[in-house]
Amino acid sequence: MAQPNSLSPADQQRLDALHERLCEASLRNVGYPTNQAFDYSELFRFLEFSINNVGDPFHRTNYRLNTMEFEREVLADFARFTHAPEGEWWGYVTSGGTEGNMYGLYVARELYPDGICYFSEDTHYSVAKVLRLQHTRNIMIKSQPDGQMDYTDLRETLRIHRDVPPILFANIGTTMKGAVDDLAKIREILEDLAIGNAYIHADAALSGMILPFVDAPQPWNFAHGADSISISGHKMLGAPVPCGVVLARKAYVDRIARSIEYIGALDTTIAGSRSAFSPLLLWHRLRTLGEEGLRDMVQTCLGHAEYAVQRFFAHGIEAWRHPNSVTVVFPKPPPSMMEKWIIAPRKNIGHLIVMPHVTRATIDAFVADFAAALKLCPLRHP
Ligand SMILES: *Cc1c(COP(=O)(O)O)cnc(C)c1O
Numbered sequence: 419m420a421q422p423n424s425l426s427p428a429d430q431q432r433l434d435a436l437h438e439r440l441c442e443a444s445l446r447n448v449g450y451p452t453n454q455a456f457d458y459s460e461l462f463r464f465l466e467f468s469i470n471n472v473g474d475p476f477h478r479t480n481y482r483l484n485t486m487e488f489e490r491e492v493l494a495d496f497a498r499f500t501h502a503p504e505g506e507w508w509g510y511v512t513s514g515g516t517e518g519n520m521y522g523l524y525v526a527r528e529l530y531p532d533g534i535c536y537f538s539e540d541t542h543y544s545v546a547k548v549l550r551l552q553h554t555r556n557i558m559i560k561s562q563p564d565g566q567m568d569y570t571d572l573r574e575t576l577r578i579h580r581d582v583p584p585i586l587f588a589n590i591g592t593t594m595k596g597a598v599d600d601l602a603k604i605r606e607i608l609e610d611l612a613i614g615n616a617y618i619h620a621d622a623a624l625s626g627m628i629l630p631f632v633d634a635p636q637p638w639n640f641a642h643g644a645d646s647i648s649i650s651g652h653k654m655l656g657a658p659v660p661c662g663v664v665l666a667r668k669a670y671v672d673r674i675a676r677s678i679e680y681i682g683a684l685d686t687t688i689a690g691s692r693s694a695f696s697p698l699l700l701w702h703r704l705r706t707l708g709e710e711g712l713r714d715m716v717q718t719c720l721g722h723a724e725y726a727v728q729r730f731f732a733h734g735i736e737a738w739r740h741p742n743s744v745t746v747v748f749p750k751p752p753p754s755m756m757e758k759w760i761i762a763p764r765k766n767i768g769h770l771i772v773m774p775h776v777t778r779a780t781i782d783a784f785v786a787d788f789a790a791a792l793k794l795c796p797l798r799h800p
């Protein structure tokens with residue numbers, strides 16, 4: 419479509435400079451879990467329309483420029499990956515992992531208005547904000563050094579508040595260490611304490627697209643007792659805009675649905691207008707890779723992550739990773755490393771997140787730089 423006005427040469431140059439900067443930075447992005455290896459050029463022509471998936475993807479809507487048919491197919495794939503109970507799940511494509519977590523916590527709070535939410539110290543920073551936003555009582559549980567929830571602390575804390583339904587916020591792959599809170603263990607604790615009314619939300623932002631494709635996954639999905647699951651689309655799968663998927667048990671969702679005449683739709687989602695482009699992106703990714711392709715992509719990343727651990731060891735740097743995790747944890751690197759590489763530090767650790775665009779050559783270069791930087795500036799802690 420023709421543009422009514424065009425950019426000035428100066429503004430055009432600004433865009434060119436931005437493009438160059440992004441080309442250069444994307445390959446050195448090794449510390450954030452965003453896959454940069456994708457090609458969506460087949461979908462560029464859909465940027466010509468004001469498409470919008472306002473409302474519930476499973477109901478009709480008055481706004482016809484939508485991609486809900488594709489959205490439903492994406493959701494069905496994710497329902498399979500997460501072992502959602504057949505015919506008894508519901509979900510939608512979100513703006514990202516945070517909105518999915520907010521949705522899960524919203525459903526939980528509507529079910530148990532007086533419930534207390536329990537989440538570990540290693541939980542993503544956005545969760546405390548969501549809990550504050552919706553006035554949900556909450557208690558932070560200690561973490562183990564490896565990033566998992568401290569189950570002894572959880573048990574003791576639940577015991578004290580046995581009269582109030584718990585809302586358990588489980589991390590399926592923590593942001594810093596890739597730790598998976600054990601849903602089987604959490605269920606066992608609830609049973610031991612004879613707590614019948616409980617809700618479990620699984621925050622599977624990154625690992626929700628890893629665990630379906632490994633041979634021995636930790637207990638993490640609907641089959642292991644989750645009531646809702648949030649997964650990011652722009653992390654493991656990779657997308658040029660933030661997006662994600664949330665799924666929940668249908669019986670719970672039906673209790674919070676409201677019909678809105680203006681859009682001629684059921685208002686079950688948190689956002690009103692929703693991207694109709696991101697469901698297309700996810701659909702394209704799932705269809706082009708196929709389940710075998712997804713498995714290959716995940717297995718390659720896990721193999722590269724293990725390779726990275728060994729390379730660090732070869733240089734005397736103590737790195738480690740959880741089983742089924744692409745997150746390689748190491749001591750916080752010297753400042754010179756942070757200028758060249760895009761790394762997310764926290765306290766005394768840093769991590770490499772081995773996404774599909776992180777090759778063995780990138781890992782070799784990263785570890786060599788790290789070792790060289792250590793020679794000039796040794797770590798204070800062993
Ligand atoms: C990234 C992340 C989130 C937030 O997801 P967004 O898609 O960035 O909104 C939530 N939880 C965990 C564990 C994450 O790693």
